[in-house]
Amino acid sequence: MTTTTIDRDTSNAVVAGVDTHKDTHHVAVLAAGSGARLGDLQVSATPAGYEQLLGFVASFGAIALVGIEGTNSYGAGLARYLAAADVTIREVIRPKRAQRRRGKSDPIDAYAAAQQALAEPDTLPIAKTSDGPVEQIRVLMAVRRSAMKARIAAHRQITSLLITAPDAVRTRFAHLDSDPLIDTLAATRPGPAVNSVTAATGQALRRLARRHQDLTAEIADIDAELRILTTQSAPAMLATKGFGVITTATLLITAGDNPARLRTEASFAALCGAAPIPASSGKTTRHRLNRGGDRQANWALYQIALVRLSADQRTKAYAAKLTAAGKSKKDVLRCLKRAIAREAWHLLVHPAPTPRIDDLRPLRHLRGLTLTQAAEHLGTVPARISELERGTRLNIQLANAYRDYLNAA
Incomplete structure (x- = not known):
């Protein structure tokens, strides 16, 4: 467990x-010992502004902690800059509307962030570093999600136009x-759209089909x-x-790129919305x-639960046990998501080494076995x-099961 101590x-x-x-950041500085206000400053949201902000804070003394609002939004660039400068940062939760009865301004919000960082250094979330392969995954997934929506929209438009064509x-x-x-529509040559309703409809369908093909190719690349x-x-x-590519x-x-920031599996389950909330009375x-x-x-947890319910005997047995205890189908899925969240946290924070697989094919050839024979023994398909x-x-x-089978063959 990571503990932040302010002397x-x-x-x-x-x-x-x-x-x-978006364009500016406002920083406020407090004395760690007394909580006294030392000063505040507005800087531009640029590398030069980040340097100015760091220099301003350091001019008052040794930096114990910096609390930032929106470390994965408007504050992402500043969070990366301060992390690179070995400054301890925490994500500050934006104040609720009811907490702003005394008014709202950039200096007020900056001092509130500093006061929260001073009062709760151990409970505030550790910010994502957003500087590794997971950040690459995030931006690709954002593009993929929009491409999927656009492809679905194109398909729906094609269906709608064909109904009224x-x-x-x-x-x-x-x-x-x-x-x-889609392939047939994309290959048509309906003629100029200005000639007739039939030609205009054909042109519209061809353009939508080609858009669908382009989006499919884009999704495949991603x-x-x-x-x-x-x-x-x-x-x-x-x-x-x-666990598939998209769910993983x-x-x-x-x-994030620093999953160790999630101190317990319970905190990860809560972050995924899979931790049940007590509602007893x-x-x-x-x-x-x-x-x-x-x-x-x-x-993602829901999709993993569905896959395992259809293909994993251990999950099927657990679901049957919960059903026998009087749980509904929705309750069973919630319990499964909670258990999968626990497993996912360990896979992220304490991953086990993956087994060696590069010698499996030579070992199968050495045993004189075919893919079909191996697949039939293991209860799967040759592919x-x-x-x-x-x-x-x-x-x-x-x-592991395949290796045991080959060693025993």
């Missing part, structure tokens, strides 16, 4: 708070669906890049049953759904064994 007996130790904005167009493509429909980055960042998680990337984004003892946290991470041997889709459980 209040040191007369020259100071604590700062920063209210961040002239009979000649509608009947021509009525027997097609999904990818064949997925290939994400697979490389997730393999580098969390090989143990990616090799664990149920999503959980990595939630944890009198003789009633129960918990309710947590609607907070990172909803993208919560979605899955091939992916494991080539290292394109790791699975720790399958790799």
